[in-house]
Each structure stands twice: as C-alpha cells, then as structure tokens.
Amino acid sequence: MLNPVLKAANRIRKLEVQGARNVAITAIQAVEALVGKTKARNKEDLLEELSKAKHLLFTSRETEPLMRNGVRWIINQVERSREEGIMKLVEIVSWSSRRFLESLEDAKDKIAEIGARRVGNDHTILTHCHSSTVTHLLRKAKQEGRDFEVICTETRPFFQGRITAKEMLDLGIKTTLIVDSAARFFMNQVNFVIVGADAITSEGNVINKIGTSMIALAAQEARTPFYVVSELLKFDPATMYGDYERIEERDAAEIWENAPKNIAIRNPAFDVTRRDFIHGIICEEGIISPHSIIEVMRRKHPWVFR
Numbered sequence: 001m002l003n004p005v006l007k008a009a010n011r012i013r014k015l016e017v018q019g020a021r022n023v024a025i026t027a028i029q030a031v032e033a034l035v036g037k038t039k040a041r042n043k044e045d046l047l048e049e050l051s052k053a054k055h056l057l058f059t060s061r062e063t064e065p066l067m068r069n070g071v072r073w074i075i076n077q078v079e080r081s082r083e084e085g086i087m088k089l090v091e092i093v094s095w096s097s098r099r100f101l102e103s104l105e106d107a108k109d110k111i112a113e114i115g116a117r118r119v120g121n122d123h124t125i126l127t128h129c130h131s132s133t134v135t136h137l138l139r140k141a142k143q144e145g146r147d148f149e150v151i152c153t154e155t156r157p158f159f160q161g162r163i164t165a166k167e168m169l170d171l172g173i174k175t176t177l178i179v180d181s182a183a184r185f186f187m188n189q190v191n192f193v194i195v196g197a198d199a200i201t202s203e204g205n206v207i208n209k210i211g212t213s214m215i216a217l218a219a220q221e222a223r224t225p226f227y228v229v230s231e232l233l234k235f236d237p238a239t240m241y242g243d244y245e246r247i248e249e250r251d252a253a254e255i256w257e258n259a260p261k262n263i264a265i266r267n268p269a270f271d272v273t274r275r276d277f278i279h280g281i282i283c284e285e286g287i288i289s290p291h292s293i294i295e296v297m298r299r300k301h302p303w304v305f306r
C-alpha cells in the first residue's frame with residue numbers, strides 16, 4: 001500500500017532526486033498517488049496511512065524542511081476538515097497536493113522575476129551546486145536579453161555543479177567550471193554569488209550544499225555580495241523552538257570508493273551559512289534580510305508555527 005511513497009523515499013535517499021524543490025515535489029506527488037489508491041475505510045485509517053508515509057519521507061533525507069512543510073500542510077488539511085467520507089478526504093489530499101505544487105511554481109517564477117533584475121549585462125556570477133531556483137532565475141535573466149557569464153563550482157563529492165554547467169551551456173550562457181577550492185581565486189572577478197537553500201533557520205541562517213559557507217566567507221573577504229534564493233517554505237519552524245536543523249551525513253564511499261580500511265572519512269552533505277554573510281534572501285516576497293525571516297513567515301505562512 002505504501003508503494004509510491006516507499007519508491008519516492010528510496011529515490012530521494014539515493015540522490016536520484018536532487019535539490020530541495022525536486023525532493024519536495026517528488027514527496028508530494030507520492031503522497032497524492034498513495035492516497036489515490038487508498039484502501040482506508042475511514043478518516044482515522046487514512047490519517048494513519050498518511051502518518052506512516054510522512055515518517056518514511058521525513059527520514060529519507062534529513063535536511064529538507066520544504067518537503068516537511070508541504071507534507072505537513074497536506075495532512076493538516078485532512079485533519080482540519082469536517083468531512084468524514086473517504087472519497088471527499090481523498091479529494092482534499094489531491095486538491096491540497098496540487099495547490100501546494102502550484103504555489104511552489106508561482107514562488108519560483110516570482111523569485112526569478114525579482115532576482116533576474118540583479119543580473120546586469122557583462123556580469124559574472126558564481127554559483128555552487130545545482131539549485132533549480134538559481135538556474136530558473138538565470139534563465140529568466142538570459143530570456144530578458146542580459147549578456148552575462150556564470151562560474152560553477154564542480155561541487156564535490158557528487159558534482160552537481162556539472163548539472164548547473166550543462167544547463168547554463170544549453171541556455172547559451174558563457175560557462176566556466178572550477179574546482180570548489182578555486183572559489184576564492186575567482187572571487188574578485190565576480191559581481192555576485194548566488195546559491196540555493198535547503199533550509200532557513202529561525203535566526204536567518206541558511207543551510208545549503210556543503211562548501212556554501214566557505215564560499216560565503218570568501219565572498220565576504222573579497223567584498224562580493226552573496227545572495228541566497230529560496231522559497232519561504234524552506235524555513236524550518238522546528239528551529240524556532242530550539243531544535244537544530246539536522247545536517248545529513250552521507251556514505252563515505254561517495255568521497256573515496258575502496259578507501260584504505262582504517263581511514264576516517266566524513267561526508268556532511270550541507271553546512272550552515274551565518275546570516276551575517278548573506279546580503280539578501282531572494283524569495284517570493286522580494287529581497288529580504290535574513291534577520292526578517294520570522295516576521296515574513298508569520299505574515300505569509302502563519303500555519304507553519306502551529
């Protein structure tokens with residue numbers, strides 16, 4: 001019965017699906033598919049099924065609050081509904097899944113519209129990893145006729161920077177690939193850095209692919225503006241109540257296959273960039289200071305605090 005969700009959770013765990021948006025989209029589509037085939041006879045059974053699905057998805061990758069917020073929101077619609085009939089409840093899941101996905105698309109377009117205005121002719125922009133939100137923004141700037149270059153870090157250990165580089169080339173953007181450790185070397189030639197986000201904490205710190213905080217440090221030292229693009233729902237409400245965002249640590253073999261036996265290898269997937277290093281978070285509400293995240297969230301998505 002949990003098949004679509006099990007499949008999705010496995011794909012997420014194995015990095016067959018990458019990036020916070022794609023992870024959230026895959027999870028939500030799986031929940032909708034699961035409920036579409038439900039054998040639950042009443043609301044209680046359905047909620048139980050949804051709760052198991054939630055657990056499977058939440059444990060597939062730890063640092064993914066967008067997915068958690070999306071799944072929580074959908075379950076919340078069922079819990080709060082006065083409907084008891086199973087068909088109606090299935091419709092609620094289907095409607096709320098679609099609504100959530102549509103709102104993600106709208107946010108992505110809005111972010112691109114706002115962020116593309118920061119891209120000027122003859123600019124050079126450095127990005128790290130592969131963020132579909134970043135590439136959408138750069139696509140928009142290109143479509144608007146801006147002529148600019150992109151520097152992509154390769155992004156060890158999984159080389160997501162190559163995905164970004166290929167996308168940029170397909171768009172006809174002049175693209176340079178560098179090793180992660182060359183970021184400082186090029187920083188003075190860069191107009192600004194732009195990266196995606198996996199999570200935003202209540203303090204306005206941003207969690208993104210490992211290496212992001214080192215690039216932010218280099219950017220600050222070179223006085224190069226450092227922007228984060230993120231949907232607001234990457235905010236993790238649990239951080240407001242004392243929890244730390246958990247940083248996923250991945251298999252050592254991703255770094256060195258057949259490594260010597262006694263070597264210790266650590267492979268954290270993400271790191272934390274402190275808000276003081278971030279010029280602005282480009283989100284669907286505009287370019288905001290990381291300090292204002294709680295205020296914006298309370299205004300735009302008060303339900304996440306419930």
Ligand code: RUB
Pocket residue numbers: 017018019020021022128129130131132133134160195196197198208209210269
């Ligand atoms: C991807 C990564 C991306 C964010 C944002 O890491 O860190 O920058 O997820 O991506 P991984 P998006 O490849 O390990 O998932 O803007 O597409 O949500």
